[in-house]
Amino acid sequence: MNNKTLSIVSYITLIGWLIAYFSGKEKADSLLKYHLRQALGLAIVSIIFNLALNAILLAAPDLSFLGFAGWAILVFWILGMINASNGAEKPVPVFGKAFENQFAFIG
DSSP states (O other): OOHHHHHHHTTSHHHHHHHHHHHHTTTOOHHHHHHHHHHHHHHHHHHHHHHHHHHHHHHOGGGGGGGGGHHHHHHHHHHHHHHHHTTOOOOOTTTHHHHTTOOGGGO
16 A cells, blocks of 8 residues: 555544554654654544543433433544545644654654
8 A cells, every 4th residue: 555545544443553553563654754754643532532521420320311422523524534535744733733743762
């Protein structure tokens, strides 16, 4: 797979991220490294958001309408894939800027 394809695959769950990371480790360019950082950061935010939301809903089931907020994370994943498919090093909304210089082990 080329780096553009691996950049897209990195947004498809943590398994996709691992495939993209290990497959492109030797030939990674700036596009792949950028989207690996964005996808990993988004995965971490998704996990934390999910845990927090589940804790809130367990404590207060009447707030179940907050579950729809989880769909916003899905939109960020899709936007990341679109940016990767266009070859753009553009951060995902809201969280993306925070991950641009994180995760030094990626590159």
